[in-house]
């Protein structure tokens with residue numbers, strides 16, 4: 448799909464003013480149409496040959512997130528059954544711009560990203576929550592879902608196996624760094640595209 452320079456310009460402005468943590472939804476400015484347009488623009492940009500480095504980083508990021516899964520699952524398995532709260536609400540289970548860039552770099556098409564966007568009412572339990580936990584694989588979840596740890600979980604992590612915790616902690620920092628590098632690269636390229644009129 449051909450994307451206008453104007454749309455890249457809007458995306459670039461949004462990235463500068465609100466950052467990659469910005470979440471668009473039906474109720475937000477521009478509504479669903481704007482969200483769909485921006486997802487299309489991100490998908491088209493991620494497909495460009497100049498973005499091969501971005502794709503490589505997204506693959507590495509996905510592998511690192513998958514590697515962190517067993518440790519987090521073990522903690523959730525020990526602590527969550529005793530908890531009566533529901534921490535997974537729709538408002539947390541939404542993609543932000545950074546998540547869309549990552550998914551597009553992994554090769555997901557704009558229509559697929561749109562189809563798993565969550566626009567359900569904010570304060571209800573997340574539509575992706577099942578009896579067995581989240582139905583989305585960890586590598587594809589909104590980034591903020593993966594890195595939300597409540598106090599009981601943090602305490603369990605810190606007081607458990609020290610070696611496992613150190614390994615997880617170092618992996619966590621690598622993930623944060625790699626995601627930042629990937630998003631910085633994308634933002635820099637979008638700026639170039641937006642100025643290419």
Ligand code: SF4
Pocket residue numbers: 523526527530531532533534535596597598599600
């Ligand atoms: S992550 Fe924390 S708040 Fe959420 S269900 Fe588990 S123990 Fe409860």
Ligand code: SF4
Pocket residue numbers: 534535536537539540541573574575576577580581582583588589592593
């Ligand atoms: S972890 Fe899954 S179920 Fe929980 S808020 Fe995120 S997407 Fe929804």
